[in-house]
Amino acid sequence: MSAYDELMAFQRQTEALGQIAGRLGWDQETMMPEGAAGQRAEEFAAMESVLHARKTHPQIGEWLAKIDASTLDPVSAANVRHISRSFERSQRVPAKLAEAIAKLSSSAQRIWADAREKEDVAAFLPALEEMIALKRDEASALAQGGDAYDALLDDYEPDTSGEDVAATFAAMRPRLVALRDKVMGAEQPPELKFEFDEQKQMRLARSLAKTFGYDMQKGRLDKAVHPFSSGSGDDVRITTRTALTDPFNSIYSTIHETGHATYEQNIASEHLLTPLGGGVSLGVHESQSRIYENQLGRSRAFTGWLFGQMKDAFGDFGVANEDVFFRTVNRLNKGYIRTESDEVQYNLHIMLRFDLERDVIAGKLEARDLEEAWNSRFEADFGYGVDKPSNGLLQDVHWSCGLWGYFPTYALGNVYAGCLYEALRVARPNLDSELAVGNVAGATGWLKDAVQVHGGLYRPTELIERASGLVPSEGPLLSYLEKKFG
Structure with missing residues (x-):
């Protein structure tokens, strides 16, 4: 075997172990008994110890030194690029620190979930301070x-x-605020006043996941406190959540996570269990989930079809027709929750989190300051105060499980989705007529070929530019939002 072949055989085992670690996380959030939390934290730490040792193994450096980059094809070169980057970064982090973060991220998620349920920030602060x-x-x-x-x-x-990121956000904020104020000043459709059976919601969610191309033979849909997608290749799992009076929570969480999941399922099979076998970045990943959820799932054409599906599932739920349903789906709300936010205000939620976590990492804010800082910033940005911790500091799971630096990728995903949607409209001139009958295959097929199949082959912005023909910028997203909501 060549040095490259030996390196890839070693890496394949590392990738497989990483998938097992991910499955532990999925189980923790869906099916694990509450009393197993302490043991699971130890299991996470043990798995991280093994993974860190493999990622920093001296043999990786020896193999890399023997590989002649000039002889590599593009796929091999991309694999080497990813492995080299991982090797370099992993070596910088002490093994004990990596284990401690993995252990705390497991236990802190349970502490966060309990604190969120009890509206008790003080109960979460010690874990947050440690993280x-x-x-x-x-x-x-x-x-x-x-x-x-x-x-x-x-x-x-x-x-x-x-x-x-800060420069992108500075360019986005004025137009988003102006659009938000304009739309909020107009008459909004009434809120839904109906109770939607939660078992029927889950049946509809599974149907919608399949409509958007999710392969249930290689995945499953469950319920969790915070919807997420987990896994890659032949085992990709998603979760959603239900609320008795808000079916859109389940519908659009499901479509969103399906965007993530189909990205992983559609990566070329030859990349399975290699560094190219997952999405190339969280921003690109988010571009898939957001374009599925918003540009496709909340479009006038698709919501016209979805209205019929809702009536079949729930009967008359108090919405007069397709036009009213479209406006109801896209209603701007004075809400608090990022995952339930409308398209216009969503990125404002991300900007808040981005600025706060930058200040925390820089030492300008401590854990004990975060609730007050969050509440003050929220009122300044949205014009009303946070009413309870679960609508403020405690609403997101990310900081409890160590995902600092993650939030900006949500907004970058929207920016990328704006570029991709502009290209998709050109590539699929009959897109609206397809969506109007619930046919998303043309759109998702284009995204598969343009983005998903490549996995980690290209760099993030390179991939978006190749797919859309545009250098990524906020312009297409803002133009789309202003045309739709203005």
Whole structure:
């Protein structure tokens, strides 16, 4: 075997172990008995110890040194690029620190969920303080004198920086606020006043997942506190949640997570259990989930079809016709929850979190300051105060499980989705007529060929530019939103 072949055989086992670790996380959020939390934290730590040892194994460096990059084809070169990057970054983080973060991320999720249910920020603060201390240590180790927040962001969106993100957000904010104020000043459709059977919601959710191309033979849909997608290749699982009086929570969480899941399911099979076998970045991943959820799932054409599906499932639920249903689906709300936010205000939620977590990693904010800082910023941005912790600091799971630097990728995903949608409209001139009969295969097929099949082959912005023909920028997204809501 060549050095490259030996490296890839070793890496395949590492990728497989990573998938097992992911399955532990899925189980924890869906089916694990509550009393198993302590043991699961130990299991996570043990798995992270094994993975860290493999990612930093000296033999990787020896194999990399023997590989002649000039002889590699594009796929092999991309694999080597990913492995080299992982090897370099993993070596910077002490094994004990990596284990401690993995262990705490497991136990802290349970603490967060309990605190959220009881509206008790104080019960969460010790775990949050410990996580912040560990993530600052990790950021310092990764940055090696550079910007600490950038070092964390690089885990999720390579080749960008906090300054890049801040500049994008500064360009987006004025137009988003102006559009929000204009629409909120107009008459809004009434809220739904109906109770939607939750078993029927789950049946509809499964049907919609299949409509958007999710392969149930290689996946499953369950309920969780915070919807997510987990896994890759031949085992990709999604979750959703239901609310008795809000079916859109389940519908659009499901479509969103289906976007993530089909991305993983549609990656070329030859990339399975290699560094190219997953989405190339969280921003690109989010572009798939957001374009499925919003540009396709909330469009006038698709909601016209969905209205019929809703009537079949629930009977008359108090919405007069397809036009009213479209406006109801896209209603702007004075709400608090990011995952339930309308398209216009969603990115404002991300900007809030981005600024707060940058200040935390920089040492300008401590855990004990976060609730007040969150509430003050929210009122300044949205014009009304947070009414309870589960609608504020405790609403998201990310900080409890160590995902610092993750939030900006949600907004970058919207930016990428705006570019892709502009290209999709050109590629599929009959898109609206297809969506009007519930046929999303043309759109999702185009996304599969343009984005998903490549996995990690290209760099994030390179992939979006190849797919859309556009250098990624906020312009197409803002134009789409202003045309739809203006």
